[in-house]
Amino acid sequence: MRHTQDTDGFEPLDREGLVQRVVRRLSKAIVSGQLSPGERLSESVVARQLGVSRAPVREAARLLENSGLVTYQPNRGFFVRRFTxxxxxxxxxxxxxxxxxxxxxxxxxxxxxxxxxxxxxxxxxxxxxxxxxxxxxxxxxxxxxxxxxxxxxxxxxxxxxxxxxxxxxxxxxxxxxxxxxxxxxxxxxxxxxxxxxxxxxxxxxxxxxxxxxxxxxxxxxxxxxxxxxxxxx
The missing domain is CATH 1.20.120.530 (GntR ligand-binding domain-like)
Structure with missing residues (x-):
């Protein structure tokens, strides 16, 4: 008997691809002004709105921190960066x-x-x-x-x-x-x-x-x- 693939020909979305998609969505929101300077990035809120778990949102926030778009405050979380x-x-x-x-x-x-x-x-x-x-x-x-x-x-x-x-x-x-x-x-x-x-x-x-x-x-x-x-x- 021929066994069919569970994905019906589609490869499952890998974690890295998911994180990058979250990065792109958040970057767009920050640059477009949807998220304002100083605004807190709530992992739970973002995860719920994007329909993903909190883990890829957290990884995406770390990448955005490296790119200079967000900052991290201990015990408070990530915030959209304010520039001088x-x-x-x-x-x-x-x-x-x-x-x-x-x-x-x-x-x-x-x-x-x-x-x-x-x-x-x-x-x-x-x-x-x-x-x-x-x-x-x-x-x-x-x-x-x-x-x-x-x-x-x-x-x-x-x-x-x-x-x-x-x-x-x-x-x-x-x-x-x-x-x-x-x-x-x-x-x-x-x-x-x-x-x-x-x-x-x-x-x-x-x-x-x-x-x-x-x-x-x-x-x-x-x-x-x-x-x-x-x-x-």
């Missing part, structure tokens, strides 16, 4: 170090199609701006350009580190509500980087990237300081 302007300034400084190294490596080994991928991503940023897409969609499109830059370096460690700080960057922009008054401006600020890459001048490309990130760094940190200081009387 100084922390954000440090974050952008670190981004500049990683992305500059990735860009240099990319240029020295050859673009090999990365420039075409970056061009398509700029087109995507223009599209979401024209469509009036929500802020999160615009920010994610922005970060994808920088992700492609790190991926093109073919150094997986650059990409790994970038992924660790990308969500923090997205959250920082979402917390202030905007980066540029005109959504199209976000797309256009990436054009000089692509042009410099194609021009083959490493120093010019590094300067274009540095200028781009430094402008964002000043805008984000200043707006965050304004939020910290509160409304002027």
């Amino acid at each position: 302007a100084r922390e954000l300034d440090d974050l952008y400084e670190f981004r500049l170090v990683i992305e500059t190294a990735a860009l240099r490596r990319l240029m020295r080994q050859g673009l090999d199609g990365t420039d075409a991928a970056l061009e398509r991503q700029i087109a995507e940023m223009r599209r979401v701006a024209a469509d009036g897409s929500d802020m999160l969609t615009q920010v994610e499109a922005d970060m994808e350009f920088h992700r492609l830059l790190c991926h093109g370096s073919e150094n997986p460690r650059f990409l790994t580190v970038f992924e660790q700080i990308a969500t923090e960057t997205e959250l920082s922009i979402m917390l202030i509500g905007r980066l540029y008054d005109d959504a199209h401006r976000l797309a256009e600020t990436h054009v000089p980087i692509l042009e410099a890459l194609r021009g083959g001048d490493e120093a010019e490309a590094v300067e274009a990237l540095r200028f781009h990130i430094d402008v964002a760094r000043v805008l984000v940190t200043q707006q965050f300081r304004d939020l910290e200081d509160g409304p002027s009387e």
Whole structure:
């Protein structure tokens, strides 16, 4: 007699896959503002809402702690992280170090199609701006350009580190509500980087990237300081 599999051809969902799904759901909730800075992550509530046990929620929270989105307080649990302007300034400084190294490596080994991928991503940023897409969609499109830059370096460690700080960057922009008054401006600020890459001048490309990130760094940190200081009387 032929025995059928209990799963009818489907493999059971492994624990790691479940944890990563919880991580993605919680990350989205934090970056989108569904979960506010300082809010406690109740393992039991999250588990009930997602229809899972508390164990994968706890593991997901630990991973989110490593990525800088949540903090742990002994005997109290996990909380959505609160940022300071100084922390954000440090974050952008670190981004500049990683992305500059990735860009240099990319240029020295050859673009090999990365420039075409970056061009398509700029087109995507223009599209979401024209469509009036929500802020999160615009920010994610922005970060994808920088992700492609790190991926093109073919150094997986650059990409790994970038992924660790990308969500923090997205959250920082979402917390202030905007980066540029005109959504199209976000797309256009990436054009000089692509042009410099194609021009083959490493120093010019590094300067274009540095200028781009430094402008964002000043805008984000200043707006965050304004939020910290509160409304002027």
